[in-house]
Amino acid sequence: MAFTIPLTGLAANDPVPGTYVEVNFAQGDASGASTVYPILLIGNKLSSAPATVGTVLYGPFGLTSTPLVTEADCIALFGQGSELHRMWRRAIAKNKDTPIYAIVVAESAGANATLVLTFTVTATANGNVRLYVGDEFVDTPITVGDTPTAVATNVKNSVNGMGNWAVSAGNALGVLTLTAKQKGTRGNWLRGSATITGAGVGTSVDVIAQTFFTGGTTADSNATALTNIVASRFYYIVSAAEDATQFGALVTQVNSQALPTTGIRQRAFCGSIDTEANAQTIAVGVNAARAEIVWGEKLDWTPAELAADAAALYALGEAAGITGMQCNWDSLGLGPNTLDTLWTVPYPRSGTTPTRTVIKGALNNGLTPIGINASGKTYLVSRITTRSLTNSISDYRIRDAHKVTICDFYADGLQAKFALQFSGKKIGPDPKKGQRIQGPTVVTPRIALAAINKHTDDWDKADLLQNAATIIANTYCIQEDNPKTRLSAKIPLQPIDILHQSALSIDQVA
Amino acid sequence: MADKLLVRAVGAILVVNYEALAAGARRFIGRTFLDGVGKQGGWPASAEVTSVPVTDEYLKSLRDGSLLACDEATAKAAGVAFDAAAAKKAAEESKEFWDALDAPTKVDGKSAPPVANHPDSSKDA
Numbered sequence: 001m002a003f004t005i006p007l008t009g010l011a012a013n014d015p016v017p018g019t020y021v022e023v024n025f026a027q028g029d030a031s032g033a034s035t036v037y038p039i040l041l042i043g044n045k046l047s048s049a050p051a052t053v054g055t056v057l058y059g060p061f062g063l064t065s066t067p068l069v070t071e072a073d074c075i076a077l078f079g080q081g082s083e084l085h086r087m088w089r090r091a092i093a094k095n096k097d098t099p100i101y102a103i104v105v106a107e108s109a110g111a112n113a114t115l116v117l118t119f120t121v122t123a124t125a126n127g128n129v130r131l132y133v134g135d136e137f138v139d140t141p142i143t144v145g146d147t148p149t150a151v152a153t154n155v156k157n158s159v160n161g162m163g164n165w166a167v168s169a170g171n172a173l174g175v176l177t178l179t180a181k182q183k184g185t186r187g188n189w190l191r192g193s194a195t196i197t198g199a200g201v202g203t204s205v206d207v208i209a210q211t212f213f214t215g216g217t218t219a220d221s222n223a224t225a226l227t228n229i230v231a232s233r234f235y236y237i238v239s240a241a242e243d244a245t246q247f248g249a250l251v252t253q254v255n256s257q258a259l260p261t262t263g264i265r266q267r268a269f270c271g272s273i274d275t276e277a278n279a280q281t282i283a284v285g286v287n288a289a290r291a292e293i294v295w296g297e298k299l300d301w302t303p304a305e306l307a308a309d310a311a312a313l314y315a316l317g318e319a320a321g322i323t324g325m326q327c328n329w330d331s332l333g334l335g336p337n338t339l340d341t342l343w344t345v346p347y348p349r350s351g352t353t354p355t356r357t358v359i360k361g362a363l364n365n366g367l368t369p370i371g372i373n374a375s376g377k378t379y380l381v382s383r384i385t386t387r388s389l390t391n392s393i394s395d396y397r398i399r400d401a402h403k404v405t406i407c408d409f410y411a412d413g414l415q416a417k418f419a420l421q422f423s424g425k426k427i428g429p430d431p432k433k434g435q436r437i438q439g440p441t442v443v444t445p446r447i448a449l450a451a452i453n454k455h456t457d458d459w460d461k462a463d464l465l466q467n468a469a470t471i472i473a474n475t476y477c478i479q480e481d482n483p484k485t486r487l488s489a490k491i492p493l494q495p496i497d498i499l500h501q502s503a504l505s506i507d508q509v510a
Numbered sequence: 511m512a513d514k515l516l517v518r519a520v521g522a523i524l525v526v527n528y529e530a531l532a533a534g535a536r537r538f539i540g541r542t543f544l545d546g547v548g549k550q551g552g553w554p555a556s557a558e559v560t561s562v563p564v565t566d567e568y569l570k571s572l573r574d575g576s577l578l579a580c581d582e583a584t585a586k587a588a589g590v591a592f593d594a595a596a597a598k599k600a601a602e603e604s605k606e607f608w609d610a611l612d613a614p615t616k617v618d619g620k621s622a623p624p625v626a627n628h629p630d631s632s633k634d635a
Contacts, residue, residue, distance in 0.1 A: 277525045277576035284524055357567055361526035364536065394536045 005478065005488035009261040012482050019418045020260040021411045025289040025387065025398040035412050038099040039315055040234030041087045042225055042241070042250070043304055044107045044182045046079025051104050054224035057232065059101035068102060078104065080163045081181045083240050087308035089164065090301075091238070094342050095312035097319060101234060103225045105241070108184025110218025115167075115192045117207045119148040119155075119174040127198025129155050132210065133167050133178065134191060135300040135346040142201055148174025151203055155194070166190060166302070180213060186240060187216035189273060189302045193349065210300065210349040222246045226253050233264045235408075236311040240304035242270040242293070244282045251291040258290060263415070265408045266290065269314075271306030273299045276358055276367070283366030289387040289398040295362060296370030296378070298350040306345070310368075313342060314383070318405050322413070322462045327402040328498040329383035334373065345370060345378045363399075364388065382500065406464050406495035414455050414491075421451055427487055429479055448487050449477040456491070466496045512587040515562050515572070516580040518600045519555040523576045528567055539568070539577060544611075555600065557608040 007022045038059070045051050051058060051066075058068040058077055066077055071089065078084040084102050091100050117131075127142040129151060140158040142151055152171035159169035159178065167178045167190060180187030190213040194205045222241055226249060229237075239250050247270045257264040268288075272279040272295040279295045286293070294310040301309070317326030317339050326339060333343030353372045354362070359381055362369040366386035372378050383401045388394060398404065422443050430446045431437050438444070453472045460468035470492075477489040519525070519540030527537035537543075540560045541553035559580045562568050564587060571577040572588035578600055579585035585592035 275571075275574045275576055277523045277571055277574075280526070281522055281524045355567065357528050357565075361528060361531060361567075364531055365524070365526060388536075 005480075005490050007260045007488075009259050012480075014261075015483075019415050019422075021263055021415050022260040023258065023265065023407045023411050025404065025407065035409075035416070036099060037235035037315060037318070038101055038233075039091060039095070039236040039238065039311055040229065041084055041091065041100065041102040041238050041308060042105055042222055043083040043087050043102070044184070044186075044220065044240065045077065045084055045104045046082045046181060047107055047183075049077060049079035049082060051077040053104045053106045055228050057101055057103050057229070060099050068100070074102075078102070079181075081166050081168075083166070083182050083186070083302075083304055085164070086166055086302070087238065087240060087304050090305045090309040091312035093312075093344075094309060095316040098236075098312070098315040100312075103229060105220050105222045105225050107182055108216075108218045108220040110183050110185070111215055112183050113180040113185075113187030113190060113213035113216030115178045115190070115207065115211060115213045117152075117176045117178070117192075117194050117205050119151045119176065119203060119205050121202045121204055122147045123151070124202040125198060125200040127196055127201030127203065129194055129196050129203075129205070131155055131159060131194040132192055132300075132349065133159075133162075133165055134302070134305075135349070136162070136165065138162055142196070142198065142203055146203070148203065152176040167192070178213070180216060183216070183218070185216045185219050185243075186302070186304065188213050189304075191298070191300055191349070210298070219243060219245065222249060226250060230257065231264075233266060235266055236315050237266055237268050238304075238307045238311045239268060239270045240307075242272050242274075242282070242303040242307075244285050247282065247291070247293075248286060251286050251288045254290050255288055265411065267292065267404065267408075269294070269307045269311045271295070271301075271303035271310070272367070273297060273301070273303055273306065276354070276362055280362060280365035280367050283386040284388065286386045287366065287389050289385045289404050291386045292383070292401060293367055293386055294370065294380070295367040296345070296348070297354065298352040299348045299370065299378075300346055300350075309345065310380070313339060314401075316342070318409075321409050322459060322464065324462075325402075325405065325409070325464070327406070327464070327496065329380055329401070330498070330500060331379050331381070332383070333379035334377065343379065347372060347376045347378055364394075364396075368401075400498060402498060403495040406459075407493060410455070410459055410464075410493060413459075414452065417451060417455055418448075422448065422487075427479055427485060443487060445477040445479055445487065445489075448489060449475065452477065452489055452491060456493075464496055466494050468494075470494070512564060512583040515564055515568055515584045515587060516559045517562060517568070517572065517577040517584060518559060518580055518597065518604070520576060520578050520600075524553065525568075525571045525576050527562075528565070529563070539571070554607055555604045557604050559601075 010020050060069050074085050074088045123142045123144050123146040125144050129140045130137050138158045140155045152174045156169040156171045170177050191210045193207050193210045239247050250268045254266045254268045268291045283293050359369050366388045368383050369381045371381040384399045385401050387398050426442045428442045430444045459465045475491045480486040525539040527539050530537035538553050542556045544552045569588045580597045582592045
């Protein structure tokens with residue numbers, strides 16, 4: 001029988017030797033390689049910082065003369081309070097095991113976002129100003145007799161003492177202006193407010209509800225950075241940019257690089273604190289198994305920080321690979337496990353709480369929602385991919401993100417196994433009955449199939465697959481007719497499902 | 511108090527039709543599924559005003575600008591100002607789109623012209 005197993009982009013006349021793997025998601029009826037799966041952060045540095053824009057990868061293993069190992073390195077390279085510094089801080093706080101790299105995107109040429117707070121009335125008693133930027137705050141004492149100008153000046157000095165913050169402050173009389181350290185539209189995701197406490201202080205401030213910064217203009221471009229990472233593999237790529245253009249470009253590249261002739265399988269992550277409608281518009285547009293958007297409306301972390309935090313947790317939970325990767329991320333933050341205790345996304349000062357209806361909408365449209373329980377504790381509702389459609393039809397077969405991980409890690413392991421066992425060998429057909437069995441330097445489909453099935457069996461024993469017998473029974477391996485130098489296999493992988501829901505009907509009968 | 515909200519879609523924003531979702535179908539408020547328009551199949555803004563129940567989710571969508579109020583009562587229920595000009599413009603744009611689609615030379619959905627309020631209009635343009 002003359003049939004073939006085509007791999008995308010691997011033409012029959014392609015002579016380049018190699019083991020090519022194509023992972024196809026959502027194909028069915030509806031192993032832990034020793035590979036390191038690093039994190040890459042893509043974001044801005046301060047314009048005054050010395051790191052090279054776009055063309056240099058900074059990381060822990062001496063890729064550059066200035067390695068990125070400590071926070072001091074990070075500050076020295078990207079600037080204190082820069083977008084990359086803050087992303088790196090979020091990531092390293094959760095995950096000190098996974099190598100974290102960074103590449104700089106040139107800062108926007110537009111305007112910095114600002115938030116203006118106006119203090120009025122001279123203080124008639126001692127008190128305190130608590131100024132928030134994001135979930136962080138700084139207290140500034142008010143002394144009786146302080147004019148609004150004095151209060152604003154003191155708060156300005158307090159803010160400017162918070163070097164890790166993403167903002168700096170200035171004042172004119174009693175008007176305090178917080179200015180994002182980075183130019184561009186992403187500064188508009190910063191949120192701030194102030195409250196004055198103390199009996200009879202008299203001084204007031206006009207922004208007491210947590211409020212988005214405004215006025216940041218002109219998006220930056222990640223094009224150069226993407227060009228320079230195209231040949232490298234970073235499994236968890238975190239984009240500070242969450243807009244459809246830049247995140248879309250990253251996802252397009254990630255999808256393209258995952259094709260078999262390149263074989264660089266990666267994931268793309270961004271965050272969103274926008275409305276559900278705006279966030280899911282981007283998710284539906286992206287619609288990719290390799291892309292995830294963690295979302296919580298009006299959270300106090302920027303989308304970049306939210307994504308860095310989540311990706312660091314994911315990397316930590318999946319680092320064990322076949323020996324015990326985390327598959328079920330439901331309700332992360334509410335349980336007793338180590339990963340739960342590392343979940344620190346704060347309750348939003350806005351008080352915005354997604355309803356069950358909204359969460360359901362998010363999960364059906366490619367958003368990984370952050371929920372808030374009755375006690376005011378945030379949690380990751382469920383980790384999902386942005387893939388929710390095939391052509392125009394709803395398709396949730398690869399909604400659960402762990403299935404992407406299992407498929408990728410399985411593929412990595414199998415690719416490594418083939419490289420180890422079959423590199424440099426010859427190929428021949430399976431011997432027929434009575435024929436001489438060829439020597440160990442010849443690989444036949446049956447030998448390759450045995451290796452694949454052993455690999456499948458290993459992953460099944462790790463409880464990462466389901467219906468292993470069916471997988472093995474339907475896995476086939478052939479020597480292609482054209483070219484005869486190609487060994488091909490088709491593996492109908494079935495990653496294990498995770499328990500999302502328990503439905504218990506309790507009938508009182510007596 | 512309004513017993514229903516009259517709305518239109520805004521820009522490229524997709525607001526979930528939660529009632530349809532509860533019934534297992536994917537719909538977006540104020541949008542009509544049109545196969546072949548846009549990368550994902552396409553949901554251009556509907557020709558007609560959409561009536562939705564008064565729920566917290568839809569009122570919030572009106573307040574945060576994800577939906578456009580099409581009458582005074584809807585705007586009042588959401589606590590936003592009624593922008594008659596914006597409602598009229600949205601109606602004209604969607605009529606223009608659907609009229610063009612119905613023209614004999616453009617019956618094929620795949621050749622439908624991109625419109626500003628289609629999620630994938632930038633990709634089609």
